[in-house]
Amino acid sequence: MRKKLLIVGGALAVQFNASALLIDFNDLSLGSDPNGVYGGQVRLTTGGQTDEMRPATSGEISNLYGDSPNVLVRLPSGSGNLVSIAAEFLSPTLGFSFDVNSSYSLRLLYTGIDALGAALSGSVTIFNTHDLALNHFSLTAAPGTYFTGFSMSQADDGSVEIAMDNLDFTTATDPAGVRVPDSGWTLGMAGCALLSLFGLRRLAAV
Secondary structure, three states, X not given: OOEEEEEEOOEEEEEOOOOEEEEOOOOOOOXXXXXXXXXXXXXXXXXEEOOOOOOOEOOEEEOOOOOOOEEEEEEOOOOOEEEEEEEEEEEEEEEEEEEEXXXXXXXXXXXXXXXXXXXXXXXXXXXOOOOOOOEEEEEXXXXXXXXXEEEEEEEEOOOEEEEEEEEEEEEOOOOOOOXXXXXXXXXXXXXHHHHOOOOOOXXXXX
8 A cells, every 4th residue: 555645736645545655756847846845754855065166956856867757966077076865754664665876876875763772774885777767776674673764875076966766665554652863863964974975986887
């Protein structure tokens, strides 16, 4: 069962009450800003920065990758380029997936809470396929744990970009009193994590 979040005239319309949610971005206009809270369940943040004297950038809704509107954040060639997409789950989340591609391979960092209530984190490498197709990625929490968010980034002196579509996630229907930590997560921790990822560049595709 799935709850689909539809964007209608700038407002969110929710269909089919259930614990699984899909955000497909299809009802957002090309060129619009994808940052914000969707359905009260997830906060999406995109951004890009460079060492050069250019202003920081944000993502936009694009159809460069795939066949339908999706989130794209990109920077042209320059020194110290970094682009990122981050999601903060506002309810305990048992698993998530999305379609993704990028200029080069990228690193995804996830955060969560373990069975004892302590913070946990980990990372996964997502290899690119050197084409404009979006490729499916998914991650499921271990028993007794849940996710609080994820961020993925790419850094290079060349042009860099990340595209994401069809963010699908499952929230706990009975979290038994647990809650996602306050939103101070967003992007103090994620920012520190992104800075540690500059070493991941131009990994070969599998």
